[in-house]
Amino acid sequence: MDYQDLAQQILTNIGGKENISKAWHCATRLRFNLKSTDAANTAAINDLDGVITVVQSAGQYQVVIGNSVAKVYDALADLAGLATMTAPQATATEPEDKPNLINRFIGFISSIFTPFLGALAGAGILKGLLALAVALNWLSASSGAYKIWYAAGDAIFYFLPIFLAFTAAKQLHVNQFVSVSLGAALLYPTLVSVMSNATTLHFFGIPVVPTTYTSTVIPILLAIWVLSYLEPLFDKIFPEAVRNIFTPLLSLIVMMPLTLLVVGPIGGTISNALATGMMAVYNFFPIGAGILMGAFWQVFVIFGVHWTFVPLMMNNIAKMGYDPLLPILSAAVLSQAGAALGVFLRTKDSKMKALAGSSVITAFFGITEPTIYGVTLKLKRPFYCAVVGGAIGGAISGAFQVHASSFTLPSLLALPTYLGQGFVGEIIGLIVAFVGALILTLLVGMPKTTTTKTTSTAMTLAAADTTITAPVTGTIIPLTSVNDDVFASEAMGKGLAIVPTEGVVKAPVDGTISAVYPTGHAIGITSTAGIEILIHIGIDTVQLNGQFFETLVKQNATVKRGEVITKFDVAKIKAAGYDPTVMVIVTNTTDYQAVTPTDATAAADNWILKLATNEGVTANV
Numbered sequence: 001m002d003y004q005d006l007a008q009q010i011l012t013n014i015g016g017k018e019n020i021s022k023a024w025h026c027a028t029r030l031r032f033n034l035k036s037t038d039a040a041n042t043a044a045i046n047d048l049d050g051v052i053t054v055v056q057s058a059g060q061y062q063v064v065i066g067n068s069v070a071k072v073y074d075a076l077a078d079l080a081g082l083a084t085m086t087a088p089q090a091t092a093t094e095p096e097d098k099p100n101l102i103n104r105f106i107g108f109i110s111s112i113f114t115p116f117l118g119a120l121a122g123a124g125i126l127k128g129l130l131a132l133a134v135a136l137n138w139l140s141a142s143s144g145a146y147k148i149w150y151a152a153g154d155a156i157f158y159f160l161p162i163f164l165a166f167t168a169a170k171q172l173h174v175n176q177f178v179s180v181s182l183g184a185a186l187l188y189p190t191l192v193s194v195m196s197n198a199t200t201l202h203f204f205g206i207p208v209v210p211t212t213y214t215s216t217v218i219p220i221l222l223a224i225w226v227l228s229y230l231e232p233l234f235d236k237i238f239p240e241a242v243r244n245i246f247t248p249l250l251s252l253i254v255m256m257p258l259t260l261l262v263v264g265p266i267g268g269t270i271s272n273a274l275a276t277g278m279m280a281v282y283n284f285f286p287i288g289a290g291i292l293m294g295a296f297w298q299v300f301v302i303f304g305v306h307w308t309f310v311p312l313m314m315n316n317i318a319k320m321g322y323d324p325l326l327p328i329l330s331a332a333v334l335s336q337a338g339a340a341l342g343v344f345l346r347t348k349d350s351k352m353k354a355l356a357g358s359s360v361i362t363a364f365f366g367i368t369e370p371t372i373y374g375v376t377l378k379l380k381r382p383f384y385c386a387v388v389g390g391a392i393g394g395a396i397s398g399a400f401q402v403h404a405s406s407f408t409l410p411s412l413l414a415l416p417t418y419l420g421q422g423f424v425g426e427i428i429g430l431i432v433a434f435v436g437a438l439i440l441t442l443l444v445g446m447p448k449t450t451t452t453k454t455t456s457t458a459m460t461l462a463a464a465d466t467t468i469t470a471p472v473t474g475t476i477i478p479l480t481s482v483n484d485d486v487f488a489s490e491a492m493g494k495g496l497a498i499v500p501t502e503g504v505v506k507a508p509v510d511g512t513i514s515a516v517y518p519t520g521h522a523i524g525i526t527s528t529a530g531i532e533i534l535i536h537i538g539i540d541t542v543q544l545n546g547q548f549f550e551t552l553v554k555q556n557a558t559v560k561r562g563e564v565i566t567k568f569d570v571a572k573i574k575a576a577g578y579d580p581t582v583m584v585i586v587t588n589t590t591d592y593q594a595v596t597p598t599d600a601t602a603a604a605d606n607w608i609l610k611l612a613t614n615e616g617v618t619a620n621v
Contacts, residue, residue, distance in 0.1 A: 003068070006050045007075035010063060013048075015039030017080035025073040026114045028369035029055070030063040037061055043517070044542055049489055053373040066362075066370045112167040112221075113310050117409075119156055121366070124408030126153035128416025131405065135419060157406070160314070161186055161213055161220035168221055172228035178248045179227065183220050185256055186213040186264070203257050209265045215318040217311045218274075219267030223259045227251060274312055275319040282324050286398040290328050294394015294433070295387050297332035298372060314407050326404035327418050327426050331393030331433040332386075333410050336371045337363035338434035339386035342441025343375050349590040351490065366411030379590070385440035393433025400425025446590075468508040468527065469561060470603035471535050472582050474500040478597065479583065484539045487583050492534065494595035495585035498603045505535060505566040506605075507559040508584070514556075517542075520549030523566055524587075525559070531611065536583040537568055548572045562605070586611065 011017060014032060019040070022033040034040060042054050045063060050072070052064040065072050076082065113120075130150055133139040139146045156163065165183030169176040185191070192212055194201060201208040213219055234247040282289045300306040309325065316323040337360050344356035352375070359371035376383040400422030408414045418426045470476075475498065480488050482497045507525060514532065515524030521541040525533045537549070548569040559565060573580045586595055586609065594612040 003071045003075045004079075006048060007072050007079055009048055010045060010051070010072070011076055011079050013041040013044045014061065014063075020080060020082075023073075023076070023080070023082050024111065024114070025069050026117075028064055028066055028069055028367060030065060030069060030073055030076065032061040032063075033059065034061050041542065044540075047492075052370060053378075055373075064369055064373050066374070108171055109311060111171050112164060115167050116156070116163050120407060121409040121413075123153045123156045124406040124417055125413050127157075127406045128408065128414065128419070131419050132416040153406075157215050157317075159184075159187060160215050160217065160318075164217065164220050165224055168224040169227075172224055174224065174228045174231045175248060175251070178231075178251050179224050181252060182223060182227070182255055182259065185252075186220065186259065201260075203261060206261060208260045209268075211264060211268050213264065215314075216267070216271065217314050217318065218271045219259070219264045221311075222267045222270075223255060223263045226258070226263055227255055230254065271315050271319055275316050278312060278316065279320070279324070282398075286324070286401055287395050288398070289324075290331075290394035290396070290398025290429075291391045292394075293325060293328045294331045294335075294397070295391035297329050297390065298336060298368060298383075298386065301368065301372065313404075317404070317407055322403035322405055323407070324398075324401065324403055326407070326410055326414065327402035327422075327429075328394040328397045329410035330412075330414055330418075330426070331397055331429050332390035333363060333366055333368055334412070334430045335386040335389035335393060335433040335437040336368045336376060338389055338437030339376045339382040339441045339445060340371045342385070342438045342445050343379060343382050346442060346446045347590045348593050352590050364412050366409035366413065379446070382437075382441045382445040385445045386437045388440060389433045389435075389437030392436055393429040396429035396432055397422070397426055400429070402426040402429075468531065468533065468607065468609070469506075469605045470498065470608045471505050471508045471584060472498050472500045473502050473504070473604045474498040474582070474602075476598065476601050476603050476608065477581070479585070482539065482581055482583060483579055484583075487536070487539075487585070490589075493585045493587040493589040495534075495583060496597045496608060498582045498584065498608075500570055500580055500582050503568040503570045503580075504564055505537065505568070505582070507561055507563045507565050508533065508535075510559070510561050512556060512558055513553050513565070516551055516553065516555045519544065519546045520551045520566065520568070521546075523551070523553075530588075530591075531586060532588040534583070534585045534587050535566075536585065537566070537580065538573055539579040539581060541573060541578050541580075544573070544576065544578065548576070584608065 010030065014020070014034060015036065019035050020032060021035050024031050037056065040061060042056075045051055045054050050065065050068070052066055055062040055064060126149060130139065130146060130153060134141050134146070161183040162180055163183075165179040166176050169179035192214065195210045195212045198210045200210055231247060231251055234250045235243055237250075238246045297306065300309070313323045313325055316325075340356045340360045340363060344353055344360060347353050347356065355370070356375045359375050362368070363371045372383070376386055402418055402422035402425055403420060404414070404417045405420065406417045408417055412430075415426075477497050477499060479490060479494070479496050482488050487497075505523070509525060509527035509531065511525050511527040513523065514526045515522070515534075517523065519542050521538055521544065522534060522536045525535070527533065538544075541549075550567040551565070552567065553559060553565045568580070570580050586592070589595055592611045594610075596610045596612070598606070598608045598610070600606060600608070
């Protein structure tokens with residue numbers, strides 16, 4: 001992949017650096033807050049080789065790249081003058097399309113955890129592995145090796161308020177080092193020792209509630225939020241010459257006692273209420289909780305709302321020492337891996353097979369975006385199979401009331417953190433989720449074509465029902481030779497291209513108009529036999545914004561073969577500097593064993609492709 005070229009095309013199609021308010025990346029996605037989403041060319045970005053899909057969720061414009069996202073972001077950062085980082089990088093102005101309160105909250109939670117989520121997950125796995133080593137008598141909890149490694153694994157959790165103070169301060173635009181000092185003060189050894197012994201301190205006669213803040217989430221976030229209102233007031237008090245010293249001084253003088261006396265106890269109360277409430281719901285019907293979270297966790301991921309659960313799960317671990325949701329979520333993740341493996345075993349398309357195979361591996365390690373957007377959701381049925389598998393596996397995990405002792409990404413690597421209550425049930429649940437989704441995908445997860453007919457007459461009729469003629473008149477060329485990497489790579493599907501001699505597009509089949517693009521440069525048709533065809537007029541002609549195109553049909557309209565559906569001006573498209581080559585693509589190529597182009601060089605109402613179905617019937621296209 002040419003990361004520099006891909007970054008340039010993404011930057012161009014999101015409206016340039018002038019349209020970026022904030023930009024950052026997570027494990028698989030470029031994430032933007034755009035000043036205007038209307039200025040982004042989503043269709044063009046979706047067509048880029050190297051882009052899995054585009055998602056607009058939680059007020060963010062997300063470009064799903066996969067495991068190479070960091071390299072693409074680095075190239076984008078160089079082009080747009082952004083800092084290379086995994087937290088939102090703000091530009092000078094706020095977005096014109098300001099998201100609503102809920103989306104802003106989800107975006108805030110996402111941006112404060114994303115920068116160190118990998119380190120958090122790795123540390124959680126390390127703690128789980130140490131627990132496993134002790135259980136198997138490989139290490140003693142009193143040994144030096146155990147203590148050194150446990151310190152490495154536990155430190156990020158113990159000092160979590162410091163990490164959250166740093167990332168939250170960046171999002172709320174307050175002094176990060178003052179915020180870190182505030183977080184560190186809450187964990188100061190003297191205070192921790194006094195508070196843990198339930199000794200009541202007094203601040204000028206006002207009693208301080210004895211509470212420890214190690215591993216907590218909500219108190220420090222509330223404290224930084226309060227600081228975001230106080231710091232601007234302090235800046236107004238002092239002249240610029242001394243502001244850099246006296247604003248931090250006054251911030252610490254005011255915020256530390258305010259946090260211990262008011263903000264911290266309020267945060268602790270909220271934390272306890274959330275933990276108690278979540279456990280009450282879970283304990284009321286753990287199997288139901290397993291079904292719900294196992295089935296819909298990946299749906300939450302798609303819409304970006306899964307971030308709202310992260311502070312809740314970490315709060316559970318801080319307050320109770322365990323969390324019951326993480327083991328359930330692993331079932332949802334493993335079910336996606338099983339569905340992807342089913343696609344890998346069933347598909348005949350080499351590109352889909354390669355993508356499905358690699359996405360099985362990434363899903364095992366907890367990264368499901370490439371699996372969802374590149375395989376299961378793209379094919380729809382495998383995603384539904386994964387939902388069913390996740391629900392069943394989650395129900396089993398819930399029935400055994402499995403607990404996670406530490407936070408990490410739900411995946412196979414998280415297994416050591418589930419040691420203890422219900423661990424055997426978790427293993428059973430994960431196996432059922434994976435194997436169940438795999439079997440369902442193999443049985444019903446891939447679309448089937450017409451059953452093989454035993455007589456030549458029946459085969460002829462089957463072929464006749466799917467006979468498709470050339471949509472335009474012109475010269476036929478291989479799809480691999482067109483001047484567009486996405487189409488030439490056949491990532492959209494197999495087919496061919498026609499250099500048109502006239503600007504009339506006819507329906508190549510009896511069927512239904514399945515997609516009409518507002519710019520008129522492309523149209524989708526689904527034949528009565530189920531073949532899905534994309535007719536794409538020209539290369540990059542979406543940028544003409546409808547000029548020189550006239551669409552004569554509407555979406556969902558029924559058409560007959562030979563009916564004129566679109567007109568375009570070949571000469572004017574050329575004069576504008578665009579290639580008018582028409583691509584004819586079978587977008588559900590994976591449903592067929594082979595898609596073979598005609599040997600003819602001219603297109604004029606003749607068939608142009610042959611499709612061999614999985615049952616052996618050959619269809620002329």
